[in-house]
Amino acid sequence: MAEFDYGQAIGDARAKYESIAKALDTDRLKAEIKDLEQKAAEPGLWDDPDNAQKITSKLSAAQAQLRRLNSANQRIDDVETLVELGREMEDADSLAEAQTEIGKIQQDLDDMEIQTLLDGEYDERSAVVTIRSGAGGVDAADFAQMLLRMYLRWAERNGYKAKVMDTSYAEEAGIKSATFQVDAPYAFGRLSVEGGTHRLVRISPFDNQGRRQTSFAAVEVVPLVEATDHIDIPDTDIRVDTYCSSGPGGQGVNTTYSAVRITHLPTGIVVTMQDERSQIQNRAAAMAVLQSRLLVLRHEEEAKKKKEIAGDIKASWGDQMRSYVLHPYQMVKDLRTGYETSQTQAVFDGDIDAFIEAGIRWRHEQRRAVAAEAEAAEK
Template sequence: MAEFDFSQALADANAKYESISKALDMDRMLNDIKELEQEASAPGLWDDPENAQKVTSKLSAVQAQVRRLRSAQQRIEDVDTLIELGREENDADSLNEAEQELVSIQQDLDDMEIQTLLDGEYDERAAVVTIRSGAGGIDAADFAQMLLRMYLRWAERNGFKTKMMDTSYAEEAGIKSATFQVDAEYAYGRLSVEGGTHRLVRISPFDNQGRRQTSFAAVEVIPLVEDTDHIDIPDSDIRVDTFQASGPGGQGVNTTYSAVRITHLPTGLVVSMQDERSQIQNRAAAMSVLQSRLLVLKHAEEAQKKKELAGDIKASWGDQMRSYVLHPYQMVKDLRTGYETSQTQAVFDGDIDAFIEAGIRWRHEERRKAESQDEA
């Protein structure tokens, strides 16, 4: 076994720390903390609970980021001292401890580096995720529900708040579609790499002959709109329908017409909401999601025009971005990044951070290549 290169490991850790510190801009973060602390201490802050929650959450997130960065710097200095002592005293235990600490530091720096790659226009936003069953009948509906559980478990593991906005249940099992919101800093930046077509291969639990079945589900991720986005939707451009909310198997969950379906006539986009208590709340939630989808559509059209002008109309994302194979072997593989694991149950239990991080790095590299081509 090759001897551990402490000098190289220290140099790598210091270089990565400097790169991250520069990208995150410590001075800017400290200035943000001062401004947010002033806002948080304002006498009338909680007169607007929604804004107060945003301010306090943002403050907490920036403070945590600064603490983590400072902790990494201190750990690098401490392990450097430990290495010197270990070498001077020829202490194998100290050197072993230093090696383990350097590996741990590198992992933490890799995690922090992901934050520097989330530099898209809406990456900081909360996310709205919609999952729809595709080809595959009952299995596809069941797969869509498996994906819903996976993402909700992922959010729970990370301490992110979620809110169900709409669920349309399939008749026999699973769901036709579901929409939920993830309230966390950079939720959109992280989850946006999950958008695309997901494929499941397994022995169908709904086939009495035990045959293998391939089914598909689509995941859509959009940023939550804010007041500053200015997406105006004239009343003449929408049709609003109300209906009774329903539960699994079509069972009515209330007797009032509180559920709302909004159709955007120019684009054909349809948004349904039924998980709020009142029709007014469901309409507001549906309009918010519709605005988000129109915002994404607007930017997609602008990006497409730029690609056409550049003579490149290739799609950045393939129709199928990830496969979940449960038979004849166990494997989850991302077809864009090549990242894979045989721990399929862990993935369906929400252990998808490695897939998300690989996706973020892949997307960053694709953007870098595109920018290089544009400059050429």
Template sequence: MAEVDFSQALAQARAKYEMIAKALDPEGLRSRIADLEKEASAPGLWDDQENAQKVTSKLSSLQSQLKHLESASSRLDDVETLEELGREENDRDVLAEANREVESLNSDLADMEIQTLLDGEYDERAAVVTIRSGAGGVDAADWAQMLLRMYMRWSERHGFKTKIMDTSYAEEAGIKSATFQVDAPYAYGRLSVEGGTHRLVRISPFDNQGRRQTSFAAVEVIPLVEPTDHIDIPDSDIRVDTYCSSGPGGQGVNTTYSAVRITHLPTNIVVTMQDERSQIQNRAAAMAVLQSRLLVLRHEEEAKKKKELAGDIKASWGDQMRSYVLHPYQMVKDLRTGYETSDTQGVFDGNIDAFIEAGIRWRHQQRREQQEEREAAGE
């Protein structure tokens, strides 16, 4: 790296760090960590295991943010010192080491920057993801199951806790639908950019003539509802049906009516749960997901009204948002951001961080442009 390039890279790293530090607020992080540490050490914390897990998970997340921020500050100081030392002693090896470190630092800061872009109202929350097979018959059902595996593998890579809430198996292969929860800080903020229609193009393994098949699956991502959200659902607005849980091929899992289907009559939203052990647990889980969907619907309607008032008639993103092509070439491409890779197997194995980060940056840019349009309109 030439001297001027190194100086620019170092200045870029310093500027990016200052922007991140301003957004994350180290002093504010320390204060929130101190409050959570008191809460985590309180007697009887684990009497409510769900709340205890939230507290400890949030504490761990904030401690990690602060650690990375402090590490970046220290590395910036060190690389500046290293560069000065190499220049004073005209030591090419030391200068080369400084160059490598500033490149690595800029890469790490880019990852940290993503955290500052997760500033939506519900971005901090856990996520509830539903995958549904679409057009494409048995190939679409198989494709839906491939997507389920992809997101599970992504969660495993990050050490995120997941929980399958409901699975509806297709008759021949794959799944009709599946709902699962990802319990981690900012899981919703990250996974929400995955919402939309995913298209797969491949030689069908279910076609004895070996023809190419295009299949579709829809991914829905909603934030996990919390008690403070106040979504009231009158009993008269829902219909609750119970039935026996089932597994692949329709084989009976049990002979009790533990599975629950809740239909919200005003919106016709249907939620099914069968993976809990009892009908009471399945009903509670289904009501939580229904409340989350109604919460999202309420905010979408509010946003739609604002757009109508502003005269904004642009279609929302998220219909067909990504293509996965296995034939006649290997390529996964996001149709919103333009990011693509030929490592299709890596993507199916859960290596989708680059797509998620590109989506977060794209969404942030969209929000900023919309804000500028509202300000220009005098809102």
């Protein structure tokens, strides 16, 4: 076994730190924190709770990011000193401790590097996620509910605020669809790599003959719209239907026409909302989701034009982006990145950060490939 090269490892860590600090622009980060602190100190901040929540959330995230950067820099200095002392004293325990710490620093730097890759137009937004059951009958509906739980647990593990906005329950088990919102800086940038078709292979708990079943669910992720997005939707372009909410919620919810369904006539996009008790609140929430989807549609049309110049790339965000196999073996594998794990229960309990980070790196490489092809096509 080759001897651990402390100098090389520390040098690599310092180079990666400097690259991250440059990409995140610490001066800009400090200026942003100062600006957000001034806004957070304004007397009338909480007159608009939604805006106050956004400001305090962004401030907390920016402060945490700066602390993490400063901590990484100090830890690199400290471990370098520890290595020097260990060598001078010929202390094997100190050197072993230093090697362990270098590994931890490298992992933290890898995590921070992900932040530098979230540079898409809407990556810093909150996210609206819709899960729909696909082929597979009751197993697919059950799988859709498993995915909903997985993402809500992921949000909880990361300290993100998540709110289920609409749920359509299946007749026998599971859900036909569900929409939820994750409010956190860069929630869209992270969750957007989860968009696509998910596949589950298992012994069906709903089959009395115990046969293996393959089922599918689709995940759609859109950024939350903001007032500056200017997505105008004329009243003549939408049809609004109201109906009684379904599922848990008590008599006050289930016997009043508080649920809202909005159909965007030009595109056929349908949005339903039933989380709130008030029809007015549900309509406002549904319009926000509709605007988000139209925003993504507009962005996709713009991207399509650029893609026509660059030509198509082999990798696709299409069908079966991830497989969850529970029988005859245990494996969750992302078919785009190749990342896989046999810890299936941990994944369904929300431990999906490694998949998300691999997806972000994969997406970054795809964007680079498209940019390079477009540049070559223009020459």
